[in-house]
Amino acid sequence: MHTTKRWNVDVLVDGESDGDSACTRAEVGLVADDGTELHGHGMARKHPMDSDAPEIGEELAVSRALSDLSRQLRQVAAEDIGDNTGIPWRPT
Template sequence: MHTTKRWNIDILLSEESEGDSARTMAEAGLDSQDGVGLRGHGMARKHPTDDDVPEIGDELAVSRALADLSRQLRQVAAEDISDHTGTPWRP
């Protein structure tokens, strides 16, 4: 038997700027067919003396949101393993 599943991750980016500084926020959302619904968050800040390269803020904020999402998904898996085996999972 072969099964294929698709999990999609939506990325939402927003940027706030004030003077020479800026802040980029990212939200990574996972909604699977299995009912898993998680949201990871990340942020990046531009120092006033940094060059204005918005892509860098996007990349950092998204990578941090995905790392947060990954941590949450690993926790869900650990809880599922514990529930099914009665033994705590250690990463």
């Protein structure tokens, strides 16, 4: 039996700058077909001595948000494994 599912991840990136400093925040959201909803968050700050390259802050913030989402998804999987097998599983 072959099945295909599509999970979409929404990415929202928000940045603020004030003189030589800047802060970029990212939020990623996943809604699975079973209704599970997860949100990951990430942030990046520009050091005042760094050159102005907003895309770097965006990349870092989004990667950190995706990492947070990944950690949460592993935890959900661990809980599901424990519920289905009766044996606790700890994600690594």
